[in-house]
Amino acid sequence: MTPASASKSENGPRSAGRLAVLGLLALLAFCTLVSLGWWQVERRAWKLELISRVEERVHAAPVDVPDAARWPQVTAASDEYRRVRLAGHFLHERETQVQALTELGSGFWVLTPLEMPDGRIVLVNRGFVPPELRDRVTRMAVEPVGEVALVGLLRITEPGGGFLRSNDAAADRWYSRDVAAIAAARGLPAERVAPFFVDADKESMAEPDQPVGGLTVINFRNSHLVYALTWFTLALLVLGAVWRVWVEEKRLRRAQGGAQQAD
Numbered sequence: 187m188t189p190a191s192a193s194k195s196e197n198g199p200r201s202a203g204r205l206a207v208l209g210l211l212a213l214l215a216f217c218t219l220v221s222l223g224w225w226q227v228e229r230r231a232w233k234l235e236l237i238s239r240v241e242e243r244v245h246a247a248p249v250d251v252p253d254a255a256r257w258p259q260v261t262a263a264s265d266e267y268r269r270v271r272l273a274g275h276f277l278h279e280r281e282t283q284v285q286a287l288t289e290l291g292s293g294f295w296v297l298t299p300l301e302m303p304d305g306r307i308v309l310v311n312r313g314f315v316p317p318e319l320r321d322r323v324t325r326m327a328v329e330p331v332g333e334v335a336l337v338g339l340l341r342i343t344e345p346g347g348g349f350l351r352s353n354d355a356a357a358d359r360w361y362s363r364d365v366a367a368i369a370a371a372r373g374l375p376a377e378r379v380a381p382f383f384v385d386a387d388k389e390s391m392a393e394p395d396q397p398v399g400g401l402t403v404i405n406f407r408n409s410h411l412v413y414a415l416t417w418f419t420l421a422l423l424v425l426g427a428v429w430r431v432w433v434e435e436k437r438l439r440r441a442q443g444g445a446q447q448a449d
Contacts, residue, residue, distance in 0.1 A: 199435050199438040205435070209428075212427065212428050215424050216421050216424045216425065219418070219424065220417070220421050222417040223417035223418040224414075226413040226414035227410070230408065230411055233410060237408070240266070243267050244339065246268075248271040248337045249269070249270055249271070250272070251270040251272040251308060251380070252270075252340075252382075254306060254380075260342075260382055265340050266341060266342050267339050267341070268340045269337060269338070269339060270338060270339070270340050270384060271336070271337045272300065272308055272310075272335070273302065273334065273335040273336070274301050274302035274306075274308075274333070274334070275301055275331075275333055275334065276298045276301075276329070276334065277298065277299040277301055278298060278326075280298070280374065281296055281297060281299075282297045282360060282372065283320050284360040284361065284362065285361050286314055288314050288403075292317075293314055293315055293316040293317055294314070294315055295311050295313070295314060296312045296313060296315055296397040297312070297363060297383065299369075299372065299374060300336075305378055306378060307369075307374055307375075307378050307379045308382075308383065309365055309380070309384070310336065310338065310383065311383055311399075312386050312396070312399060313388075313396070313401065314397055314398045314399075314401050315397050315398070325396060330396075337386075337387050337390055338385045338387050338390060338399070339384065339402050340382055340384055341363070341384065341385055341402075343363065343381060343382060343383065344362035345362070345366070345367070346362060346364065347362050347364070348361035348362050355368075363383055365379065365382065365383055366379075385400075385401075385402045386400075387399050387400045388400025
């Protein structure tokens with residue numbers, strides 16, 4: 187085979203089998219990318235609905251905290267960030283400090299069990315304290331005593347720990363508000379402890395040198411539209427590549443036909 191004929195063979199049109207394989211791969215890639223884009227569109231609709239529900243809950247009138255019979259049905263989708271009211275007395279000797287980073291800086295959330303008149307116990311995040319107020323002795327003089335009533339946002343337990351840091355109950359180091367683990371570490375009867383906690387609002391915790399309430403951050407990341415556009419754009423690029431191959435194949439076949447006629 188001469189160099190000229192070898193060059194023509196290398197640059198000639200692809201075989202039908204090779205085109206079929208390329209077409210199948212392109213179809214598979216296109217369908218996958220479109221499916222991923224559509225999934226992100228559906229996720230965006232779900233996220234917008236969730237944000238709307240949460241906004242409605244946050245600004246609604248407070249309702250009674252769920253009773254024990256409804257605890258198994260409490261979920262993030264149905265109840266998180268719902269404004270609730272509750273009353274009872276704090277078990278201050280069993281409070282827990284959980285590391286926190288807030289708009290006021292780094293410090294600790296103060297979680298204190300609230301025992302209600304019917305025996306239910308709800309962990310209440312009374313709010314944020316800076317490191318110098320972490321120790322309870324620095325706040326004991328102004329602790330709320332006796333029967334108290336408060337309003338706050340229902341939050342779902344945060345098991346395990348924080349980012350790259352696990353809770354260490356033995357060392358009393360807490361990075362997330364893990365209700366079951368904190369209750370066990372503080373010797374609270376599991377059957378009486380609600381499987382959620384409540385972030386007290388600012389008005390409920392307004393005493394000087396007390397935890398600052400009302401710092402709950404409600405922020406839902408919603409980048410699904412960007413992701414959807416990315417997947418759809420990649421799908422269009424696949425179509426562009428198919429079109430380019432098709433145009434190139436037509437050119438090569440025309441060139442091959444002309445060469446054969448010349449021979």
